[in-house]
Amino acid sequence: xxxxxxxxxxxxxxxxxxxxxxxxxxxxxxxxxxxxxxxxxxxxxxxxxxxxxxxxxxxxxxxxxxxxxxxxxxxxxxxxxxxxxxxxxxxxxxxxxxxxxxxxxxxxxxxxxxxxxxxxxxxxxxxxxxxxxxxxxxxxxxxxxxxxxxxxxxxxxxxxxxxxxxxxxxxxxxxxxxxxxxxxxxxxxxxxxxxxxxxxxxxxxxxxxxxxxxxxxxxxxxxxxxxxxxxxxxxxxxxxxxxxxxxxxxxxxxxxxxxxxxxxxxxxxxxxxxxxxxxxxxxxxxxx
Amino acid sequence: xxxxxxxxxxxxxxxxxxxxxxxxxxxxxxxxxxxxxxxxxxxxxxxxxxxxxxxxxxxxxxxxxxxxxxxxxxxxxxxxxxxxxxxxxxxxxxxxxxxxxxxxxxxxxxxxxxxxxxxxxxxxxxxxxxxxxxxxxxxxxxxxxxxxxxxxxxxxxxxxxxxxxxxxxxxxxxxxxxxxxxxxxxxxxxxxxxxxxxxxxxxxxxxxxxxxxxxxxxxxxxxxxxxxxxxxxxxxxxxxxxxxxxxxxxxxxxxxxxxxxxxxxxxxxxxxxxxxxxxxxxxxxxxxxxxxxxxxxxxxxxxxxxxxxxxxxxxxxxxxxxxxxx
Numbered sequence: 379x380x381x382x383x384x385x386x387x388x389x390x391x392x393x394x395x396x397x398x399x400x401x402x403x404x405x406x407x408x409x410x411x412x413x414x415x416x417x418x419x420x421x422x423x424x425x426x427x428x429x430x431x432x433x434x435x436x437x438x439x440x441x442x443x444x445x446x447x448x449x450x451x452x453x454x455x456x457x458x459x460x461x462x463x464x465x466x467x468x469x470x471x472x473x474x475x476x477x478x479x480x481x482x483x484x485x486x487x488x489x490x491x492x493x494x495x496x497x498x499x500x501x502x503x504x505x506x507x508x509x510x511x512x513x514x515x516x517x518x519x520x521x522x523x524x525x526x527x528x529x530x531x532x533x534x535x536x537x538x539x540x541x542x543x544x545x546x547x548x549x550x551x552x553x554x555x556x557x558x559x560x561x562x563x564x565x566x567x568x569x570x571x572x573x574x575x576x577x578x579x580x581x582x583x584x585x586x587x588x589x590x591x592x593x594x595x596x597x598x599x600x601x602x603x604x605x606x607x608x609x610x611x612x613x614x615x616x617x618x619x620x621x622x623x624x625x626x627x628x629x630x631x632x633x634x635x636x637x638x639x640x641x642x643x644x645x646x647x648x649x650x651x652x653x654x655x656x657x658x659x660x661x662x663x664x665x666x
Numbered sequence: 667x668x669x670x671x672x673x674x675x676x677x678x679x680x681x682x683x684x685x686x687x688x689x690x691x692x693x694x695x696x697x698x699x700x701x702x703x704x705x706x707x708x709x710x711x712x713x714x715x716x717x718x719x720x721x722x723x724x725x726x727x728x729x730x731x732x733x734x735x736x737x738x739x740x741x742x743x744x745x746x747x748x749x750x751x752x753x754x755x756x757x758x759x760x761x762x763x764x765x766x767x768x769x770x771x772x773x774x775x776x777x778x779x780x781x782x783x784x785x786x787x788x789x790x791x792x793x794x795x796x797x798x799x800x801x802x803x804x805x806x807x808x809x810x811x812x813x814x815x816x817x818x819x820x821x822x823x824x825x826x827x828x829x830x831x832x833x834x835x836x837x838x839x840x841x842x843x844x845x846x847x848x849x850x851x852x853x854x855x856x857x858x859x860x861x862x863x864x865x866x867x868x869x870x871x872x873x874x875x876x877x878x879x880x881x882x883x884x885x886x887x888x889x890x891x892x893x894x895x896x897x898x899x900x901x902x903x904x905x906x907x908x909x910x911x912x913x914x915x916x917x918x919x920x921x922x923x924x925x926x927x928x929x930x931x932x933x934x935x936x937x938x939x940x941x942x943x944x945x946x947x948x949x950x951x952x953x954x955x956x957x958x959x960x961x962x963x964x965x966x967x968x969x970x971x972x973x974x975x976x977x978x979x980x981x982x983x984x985x986x987x988x989x990x991x992x
Contacts, residue, residue, distance in 0.1 A: 431939060436831040438803050537704050563829070564704035564858045564875065565978045568984055578937050582903060591887055592832045595861060595977065600939040616940040618898065630833055630861060638834040 394482035401428040403555055403586035404449060411444050418444040420609035421458065426588070428554075431581050433597045434590040436606030437637045442590055444555060445606070449588070451475050463502040471646040472603035476505070479548035482559040486544045492542075493524055496532055497547055504551035518546040538569035545576065555586040563593050574599045603629065605636045612636060667730055669694045669821055669852035670715065675724030677710050685708040686875040692854060692868075697847045700856040701863045701976065704874030708856040709749060711872075712825050715854065716746045729820055729965055742770070745819035748986070749826045751810035755799035759790055760811055762798055763816055770817035777816070784812040787845055804835030811842065822846065824855040825846075828862065840865045863976040878983045883976060890974035890982060892933045892945035898968045906937050907946050908962050934981075943972055 384463040394609055404426040411419040419441045426432045436442040447453040449462050451471030460467040463477040480486070487496050494515055501511030519528050522542055524535075532540065541562065545640050548556050564588075577599070589600055597603050598617050605613040605620075613620060613636045624632045670692035678763070680967075692698040700708045713719040713769065715726055717737045726733045733740050753762050767777040785791040788808045791802065798809060807827060814822060824843075828836045840862070847853055847867075863869045863883050870880040879886055899905040909932050911918040928991045931947030959966045 433939075437834045447793050454899055560830075566706075566984065567705035567860060567981045569703075571981070575937065578903070591828065591860065592836075595859075598938045602939070617938065623744050628861075651730045666860070 380503060389500055401425070403428045403430065403552040404432075404460070404462050406458065406650075409445070409455055409460050410457040411441075411447065411448060411453065412456045416561040417609050419448070419455075419536045422606075422609075422611050423458075424604065424611060424614065426586060428586055429581050429584045429602045430602065431577060431589065433600035434606075435592075435594075435597060435603060435604035435633055435637070437546075440606040440637065441609040442606055446588070446590060449474075450480070450557065478555040479551065479553040480559075481544045481548035481556065481561060486547070487532050487540060489531065491532055492529050493519065493532055493535065494528045496543065497550065500547040500550055506551060508648075514550055518550070522546060537565050539627070540645060541565060541569070541573060542576070545573070549580070549585070549621070553585075555587045555588060556580070557590070560591045560593055560596070561589065562596060563591075570595075594628065594633060597629045597633075605633060607637050607639070651652070667694070668692060668727075669696070669729055669874055670698070670854060671725075671727040672711070672715070673725045673727075675711065675714060675721045675726060677707075677714065677719070677721050677870070679783065683875050685714075688724070688872075688875070688877055690870050690877060690880060692852060694852055695847060695850050697843060697865075697867045697868035698851045699863055699869035700854065701860060701869050701980075702856075702860075702871055703858055705874075706872035707875040708872055709825055712746075712823050712854065713855060713878075715823055716744060717741060742817065743820045745814035745817065745822045746813040747810050747822075747824045751807075751813075753798040753806060753810055756797060757861045758795050758797055759801070760794040762809060762813055766813040766816045772817050778982065780818065784815060787842060788812055802835075803831050804838065807831055807835070807839060808842070811839075813933070816847070818850070819853045821854070824853065826856050826858065828857060828859065836862075855874045860980060861975065862975040869976075871976075871983065873980070873984060879979070879989060885987055886976060886979050890979050892947060892982075893944045893949040894943060894972045894974050894978065895950075896970045896972040897944055897966065898940065899962070900967065901965060902937060902940065902942055904965060905942055905962065906935055908958075908965070909935050931958075943978075945978075974975055 402425055404424070407423050409419060409422045410417065422441075422445065434442055434446070444453065448455050448460065448467060451462070451467060452475035455467060459550060462474045465471075465473040465477065467474065488499065498511055499517040501514060506514070509546055519525055522539065524539065524543075527535065532543070535543065545556075545558075545561070548558075562573050565573070577587055581601075589596060591597065600617065602614065602616050603620060604611045613632070615623065619629065620629065620632045624635055626632045626635070668691045672688055672690045675685055675688045676683070686708070688711060700711065700804065702708055710719065711865070714721050715733065717733045717740050728740055729885075731740055731743070738740070751768070757765065760781075763781055764777070767780070772780065783792065788811070790805065790808060793805065798806060801809065811824070811827065814824070828839055831839065834890065836859075843853055843855065843865075843949065863871075863886075866880050866883065868880065869886070869887070870877045879889070893985060897905065933945040933947050934943075936943045955969060
């Protein structure tokens with residue numbers, strides 16, 4: 379039943395939507411990670427197409443972070459298979475790290491470095507040569523229109539610029555896949571919409587974007603959204619598909635029903651097999 | 667009498683005007699939301715309500731008492747949960763509650779009764795021996811709320827209590843707030859999540875230190891001036907270009923006298939994962955839509971009227987503000 383609900387794999391309808399590219403950016407089969415007797419990720423199989431904006435949702439403790447750490451080559455799986463940008467997570471984690479970027483809006487920039495220094499710092503981490511760092515720094519500063527501010531401390535930038543800068547540094551080494559962690563929380567809606575226009579441009583150019591967020595407004599910008607619970611992906615589809623399937627008007631309501639196993643207020647009955655609210659809440663609390 | 671009265675309050679930090687001439691009223695027993703992005707002035711305003719910060723100008727009354735004059739009295743009447751709440755990580759749930767009860771001088775008999783009630787409503791009883799450091803994010807937040815409620819405040823002030831908390835815990839937290847309000851407690855809560863406006867009785871939208879709109883969520887949404895549509899198509903990127911071109915073409919069309927897509931006046935386009943939201947200055951009729959479908963080479967698959975959200979309203983207000991300012 380769960381299998382049936384998971385619509386639009388990268389080979390099928392999903393790939394067609396992103397310009398017909400059938401290339402796979404991320405592929406997992408039965409991916410599992412245990413910590414002692416606790417199974418944090420439990421046999422997850424999914425395909426993410428090149429150029430896809432893929433939302434990764436789940437309550438705290440659902441297994442999202444463990445999943446992302448495995449996909450970034452930071453944590454070995456206990457079982458199953460996964461390739462990221464064509465590289466195997468068991469044998470080629472160093473190649474994976476060179477081909478991915480990571481952005482967390484709240485934490486990834488050094489506030490007491492200048493804008494230019496932040497870019498140089500990340501260029502160094504990603505192993506770019508000094509000439510390359512300089513040219514990419516100047517290009518990024520130009521794109522952001524920050525020429526006049528390049529020597530200013532990052533802390534003095536408005537939040538929206540910081541966020542664009544953080545994205546720019548995450549893309550500095552031209553990674554195939556970029557991971558975004560709550561990228562636009564706290565910014566004003568105009569800035570957020572402009573940011574997502576940029577993300578859609580990157581996706582059009584073939585970058586795969588993995589978005590992990592608690593912010594359901596961000597989920598609406600994704601091509602497909604997955605929802606994890608108890609280590610498994612239990613819902614997967616485009617925002618529109620999920621809303622139709624669950625008879626909801628927002629992803630927020632779908633999420634609450636799926637992630638807690640109880641219907642959101644005023645909604646229809648929980649699906650058969652879903653556990654009660656108290657049960658699900660208890661489990662979530664025990665986990666963290 | 668209003669529970670909270672804010673009159674022309676202003677506060678600056680050096681060159682930054684954090685709060686500019688803000689006035690608002692919160693009725694007794696109301697669940698009132700301060701909605702706005704980071705830097706809008708929410709925290710400054712709340713800290714001023716809690717006597718933790720003195721405004722440069724204006725006046726604040728909490729249940730009729732001027733915060734500048736009766737700090738001690740005010741503090742006994744309000745509960746405050748700051749953005750970075752401080753629980754004692756190495757104390758248990760129960761010990762944290764005792765600590766805050768002692769701090770506010772809650773007599774022993776009352777304290778036990780309050781704790782009983784707080785456990786019941788927060789469903790934290792089974793975890794009362796657990797150390798705060800071992801609680802999940804959602805549970806920590808419930809404990810911090812309980813600590814802010816231990817002395818039975820008349821007014822509860824919560825600064826972004828749901829930030830970074832997953833949507834399931836967030837929705838439970840809002841349920842809790844509604845049950846607290848049902849007991850007659852007035853609640854002022856801030857959030858940067860625009861969609862949480864719908865959980866409040868009334869809200870003020872803050873931007874750049876000013877209130878740009880206030881009212882019930884329904885009133886605010888009714889102010890959105892344009893018909894908004896959710897449009898799906900085979901290639902949403904191409905569709906976006908189609909409507910963007912139409913919007914640009916509109917001005918040219920006026921001069922040339924023909925009528926391409928956009929003669930209904932595209933006011934705004936937003937690309938989402940699998941659809942577009944397009945606002946029009948005139949509601950496009952069936953004939954116009956059929957014309958667009960043909961013009962787009964059948965790429966346009968579905969039309970659906972979209973209710974504006976608080977975010978759409980906020981955006982429109984900011985746009986207008988920018989236009990009038992400059």
